[in-house]
Amino acid sequence: MKHTISLLELNRLVRDTIELSLPDAYWVEAELADVRESAGHCYMELVQKDEFGSTPVARASAKCWRNTWMLVRPHFERVTGERLHAGMKVLLQVHAQFHENYGFSWIVSDIDPTFTLGDMARKRMEIVRKLKEEGVFDLNRELSIPLFAQRIAVISSATAAGYGDFCSQLKNNIYGFDFIVELFSAVMQGEQVEQSVIAALNRINECAELFDCVVIIRGGGATSDLSGFDTLSLAENVANFPLPVITGIGHERDESVLDMVANTRVKTPTAAAAFLIDNLKHVLDRINTAQDRITSAVRRRIDYESMRIGRIAVSIPSLSSLVITKRQSALSSLYSRLCAAASSGLALRRSRLESIGASLAPLASRRILVESHRVQLLEQRAAASDPALLLRRGYSITLHNGHAVTDASVLDEGDVIETRFASGSAVSVVSSSASAKPSDAHTSGDEIRK
Known part of the structure; x- marks a missing residue:
């Protein structure tokens, strides 16, 4: 085996x-x-x-x-x-x-933490280099925090203690300033920090005209796990953002890339609130200073004008007397000139009247003689035209209704006519029409007017 x-x-x-x-x-x-x-x-x-x-x-x-x-x-x-x-x-x-x-x-x-710290620093330096090459590194810092920065868009976790501290400090400030705070919730820890904060920035950008600035805060715990704030994409978004960005992400170490590109960097959320309060306090101090300067300037001007009016009031009597004297002298001079001019004018007019009077008598005499001669000529003409002369020569005048009759056709049968002679007149009645012979007419009466 x-x-x-x-x-x-x-x-x-x-x-x-x-x-x-x-x-x-x-x-x-x-x-x-x-x-x-x-x-x-x-x-x-x-x-x-x-x-x-x-x-x-x-x-x-x-x-x-x-x-x-x-x-x-x-x-x-x-x-x-x-x-x-x-x-x-x-x-x-x-x-x-x-x-x-x-x-x-x-x-x-x-x-060895120093090795990691060095690697993190190298990464941050590389991100900063890229941002500077793109020309956006200083863009957000070039924006000015508005004088009256009271409408605040906050990017934070809704449950973060730092957010609560931030709101509490703004609400309970000793100056009584009013702030409008709107939260745009985001993940502030872990691998989702970058995407979450960028999404919050995009939501704010859609209504940017409603806010004066953006505050990114994180606090209330350990200062670890902040690598999400050292990313190129997040830094580019903050650097190009149209509103000034204030960061208070709660750490004491070297600045993160987010801090570097932000408009203003503070250490903690409460420091961010203090910064906003101090900004308004600075504005209030400027207003009060300007008000005091304006008040002082107005008072100085009033005092100056009061003194000037006082000096004028003191000098008015003497000035009035001088003016009156000048005016009286001018009036006296004018009166004398008027009297002299009037005397001279009257003398000239008197002389002219005397000259005219002297020349009127011979002119009137000559005029009277001319007119007398003309009147005599008219009298002679009128005498020559006197109807009585014609009557004395044997002529007569026939009248009908007071008007001389020169045409027999105007007379009708029965008309009463008057015939005037050199001595007396006779009244007759027409007994025939105008077409009858004259012999047909007869006198109806023998009234002779002497």
């Missing part, structure tokens, strides 16, 4: 071989593919990727037992400000261990 051994014996041989072949501890550089805690122990999946790609070229499991993990973890997080998470590069001190029941594993006895 062949010689056989049990599986337990085989595993013990492997254990003895490994312990003899690998008795020392080794410092190993690796990337964490997975990290989980259970019963106080830490279980890690280590991976090494191709230098020119992301294809794994080596993989191993590692464990950090509870008694070691309780010492290593606080020190690592205190130095780096980060919690161990997938994708992080670490420098581990490990030694080989093979257990008959659980198989082979690397046992972690220490973790």
